[in-house]
Amino acid sequence: MGDSKKEIGPPPKLSFKQFLWNSETSQCLGRTGSSWAKILIFYVIFYAGLAAFFAGLLAVFFQTLQENQPKWKMTEGLIGNNPGLGFRPMPPESNVESTLIWYDASKENQHTYWVDEIENFINAYKAIPTTNQQECTFEHGAEYGKVCKTDFNSFGSCNKDNKYGYGGSSPCVFLKLNKIYDWKPAVYSDAKNLPDKMPKSLKENINQVTSLKPNETNIVWVSCEGENPADNENIKSIDYYPRMGFPGFFFPYKNVEGYTPPLVAVQFSVQTGVLINVECKAWAHNIHHDRSERRGSVHFEIMVD
Template identity: 30%
Template sequence: MSNKDSDSDAGEGRCQSCMSSTKDKFNGFLSFLWNPQEKTVLGRGGKSWGRILIFYMFYYAFLAALFAISITIVLGTLDPDVPRFQTRLQVPGISVQPKLNTKAERTSDIIFKQSDVNSYQKYVDTLTDFLGPYSKANQVDFTNCPLNGSVKMNQDYSKDTPPPVCKFDIDNLGPCKQAPYGYDKGQPCVLVKVNRIINWFPVGYTDISKAVGNGDSNAPPLKDVLMARNRPYDPKRMYISCYDATSGNKTNLNTAAGVSANTVYYPEDNGMPFTYYPYYGLNMQPDYRSPLVAVQFMNVKRNVEVRVRCKAYALNIVDSKRMSSGYFTFTLQVNE
């Protein structure tokens, strides 16, 4: 026999051996899945499967019960009305409407052309939607609270005896209470509110000379703001001021550096009565309406980008850019 014949026979033998080995492995796998002789599935008989299923049933039931007990204990230590930790919410921030949802982010920048309705209609629609809950029809059962800053702190309110929800009279917003909110005249309105913090109560100044902003906000003194409006100071109100934050000659809003009567506030005392505070949380006051101050810019320099900053004045409000508290800055540009 030649070497070629010998090699061919050896190759055929190896091939047959390989096929036989694969067949044996496959049959072994099928026998592992179900062995009719021993009546086992995956190598286990009925009793073995029964014991392991009972074990895991009790094991996972124990874990579920342990989880449920742990959650119940934790929830039992929490107040449903007030978060346990409010370390980042000691000082309220300021928000300004209209605030638009864009593809990139929510923005309060206001840029429009006075002669083009389509350029400012989005701001008008946003303000209309925002003021919807403040309509008289949506405040029928609210309380007509006295606006003298009466304090209702530390009272024993509960769901059975909830705190009153004070009515906010939208008529106090003057021309900023209804569309088109001055945008058609190039005298746009914005609505300023202080963000809600549960159980936070503003503290008024006993000395108005201390009502100034710090270096972060660079706000004008409150006494100058009130003097420009010829309004007395009420220590039971939290005041709002909006001003030109652009460096250099700050005359783009007011035609004079600092503050001016060309920036008009509604209510006319530009203050938020302490009556509306504190806020007791969504569970206690689901219908709560934050007080508003409307600001109308009567003499904005045309075709110029103005950085407007609005600040809230209270003794316990600290201006902080890092914490986004005390003031809010946005861009205002009115084009011809």
């Protein structure tokens, strides 16, 4: 009995030219015009739906955010509730990992860089709109919706006319606390129960302030000293302007327009020709120090030739 089924073999091979356009079947790249139209409509609808889905998710997500404050604050966020310290002037960008302030005081072209860096930093502060800024005191802080103004005439000899001390061996370094939304310092308001590790000079300063000006103790205190005994021996003196800390009336930070973090100018009179390691710390009950992670402190080096 013969097999009535026809054997089905492989489709005939097409040349590349026929693959691009087959006049017999009216196919382009193996598909007819209606087939291309259907697949195009499918992908348009598919990706439009996909885009609408993600747009909807983003819309829902943005509904959970507030315009002027972060969603996660303090310990809930990555920044945490322990502010760090920053310093200016910073070394050139070519030495981005360096924290060394080095110059030859006898050469104008060397200390000019550091003066210009501080000027740029100060000018950036001055360029911030002052509409919401007001003069603050320890008795009268900022009103609602306002922020305290930085007094740029309170930095003593750390000024442009004095080349911020870089014309000699007494360079000035400006310190500022990193901004953390809603963080408010728990200050040391009296000379009792101060940390054992707090420098003696700062303890004496706090004792003096609490005795003479008890209404001006709302301060995040600041201390700077050499990291090692040899470093301290090569620091002749340290002066702080306008005071040995950041006034508490600048806190908390609420992302109000015009806000500027408070500054402390620290002037170091140092021995020339020696590398000096310096560590500055901010002091409050809710500031914890960790040298390895630079929490509540900052490290830099000074070398004046």
